[in-house]
Amino acid sequence: MTTSRRGFLTGTTAGLAMTSLTSSARGQAAKVPTKKIATEEAFATPELVKAWLEIARTDPRSSLDIPTGILSIFDNPRPGSNQDRFRRRLLDLDTERLADMDDAGVDMQILSVTIPGVQIFEPDAASALAIATNDHLAAAIARHPRRFAGLACFAPQDPVRAVREMERAVKALGLNGFIINSHTGNLYLDDPRFAPVLEAAQALDRPIYLHPRAPSNGMAEPFRDYSMGGSIWGFGVEAGTHAVRLILSGVFDRYPRLRIVLGHMGEALPFWMWRLDHMAARRAKDGRLKPLELAPSEYFRRNFAATTSGFESPDVLDLVIKSAGIDNVMWAIDFPYENSRDAVGFIEGARLTESERASIFHRNAERLFHLVD
Template sequence: MTDDTPRTGGSQGYLRIATEEAWATQDLFDAWDRKMAEPGADPGFVGLAGFYTASQAERPQNIKRRLLDLGEERIADMDATGIDRQLLLLTAPGVQVLDTAEGVALARSTNDVLADAIRRHPDRFSGLAAIAPQDPAAAAEELRRGVTELGLSGAVVNSHTQGRYLSDQEYWPIFEAAEALDVPIYIHPTGLPKDMIRPFQEAGLDGAIYGFGVETGLHLLRIITAGVFDRFPKLRIVVGHAGEALPFWLFRLDHMHAATVRAQRYESMKPIKRTISEYMRENVYITTSGMAWEPAIRFCQDVLGADRVLYAMDYPYQYEVDEVRTHDNLGVDAATKKALYQTNAERVFGLGSR
């Protein structure tokens, strides 16, 4: 019997860089516990964080243990699935659910922990800075510190911040900093905001099964239609899960956006310089996290360009060696497969140059 377990080291013609890999600290879990104990705690936050902090079921316990490990177990899991490097993102909901001062302070301390792990394992880990959009100026400054002092490769924002979105202009100093530093912002899902969650939660559809993608896709669309890329034309944004379904909607998005602008139906929707699909092809990158399905991956490569699609595992939430095999066996040429796994990630996140 042939052993087809993926191996690290690049013998297949590419390194495997996984670009949406979650981690956490005990300090973060403790802060969530305190926040959940407050009266009127946000139900989306409680539904997400409470499951991983309090449930005794096997899956959340295994995930929590792996989130906290930035050493031996994580690297062993990478070796077992052929992953050469992880790009580490502070797991949702991150620091964005906390009061402003605590969120700013915890973003800084977790970034220090991340930078230390990368120094200890420079050939295996890279990472994105956590920021607290609750204070946009402090978030922009922490992004600058993360990149210029800690060697991080951009920022992660776990979608909405207490029901508010980066499309609101008060948050644009974060985009200004990212563009000036020439680093991307990764927008990752989180628990749904309290004014959105009820019909999803009552059907059990609020999490990764559907609600996460709906809400994060909404966030990216808000950014595009608000004119963010017109103001910051070199800004790069990354989203996971095959683009949170937006690539499959591009025709309708372009058509209905143009029609809505012409009708002047909404004060908030103004003309923008390009179509939504053009911004998706010029300013947005997507990863395959949680979507190890060849038809979806190939479609995204076809409509966005093979240089826009990056591999991700979504460790430890989806940790399956068969999903690596699916990517290895894609019916694409060698150059496209190397771009998917390695060179796109190196280019977008500046890996090896920081």
């Protein structure tokens, strides 16, 4: 049987095309989607909401958290508004939340109680609410163990009971770290009375997620106008100030294995690192600051991790990676306050190697929060 030149070329071309298509299909089939663990995802409980509203209606100026969050979200928000959607999704740890995760391709959320957590209450009430909230969280994780992990809240107002609850949360409930919604009674974690809390976090080898809340009463007044007290400006200023206090106080010389997680690309600390190093050295030389074992930037790389929650700027991501190191950057959505699909698309489209992308999407969170046995 003879084959014409045209027939040979046609057959060869078709074969090559089929081989190319087969190879392409094999490549597509072999590509496994990157696992996605979102690390700053908020929730609330009906019991907490009731207690928050009781304070808000009794003394609405006692905390800037009340107008910036509690009242706007939980006190009869306008139907169909963002605040109404936030309220609904904060209280849901099943149907709507899981549907949103599935739609965006999110494998797991690490859940933490939304601001102001239990830190707005008197010590007895705060301790009881922390226990109830952590039990509520652990029950949700038990229902969906492959979809949720969680950070325990506790009441720094009573450090003895706080440490007891931290130990219970890790050893009995299997939670993965801790959430502190910044200041407590207008005090910050560098205050000596909170030393047992920091010591416990280091001993348990679990990080503290230092989440913003509205500025404390000592700095609140300039933030009351123009809606400045919340995520537009006040949250980042407040949490960044808290983190700088921890660094300059020498906390990390006393607790060198303590890990702190900051959201929102590090609450502006990466931008300030050069100046923090420069001025800390000058003040130590002048005797105005107790000398530290390391420069602030070195503590940032050793003791901190940063997440991308609510911040989708490629240039800022580059800066955070340079400041913190790729192993200390984790992905987050800031659900329900931000859009899950947008947050996924941001990291999928970022200027990263596939290894770096996997580190940010899941590997760093798995290591820091002990998600892999």
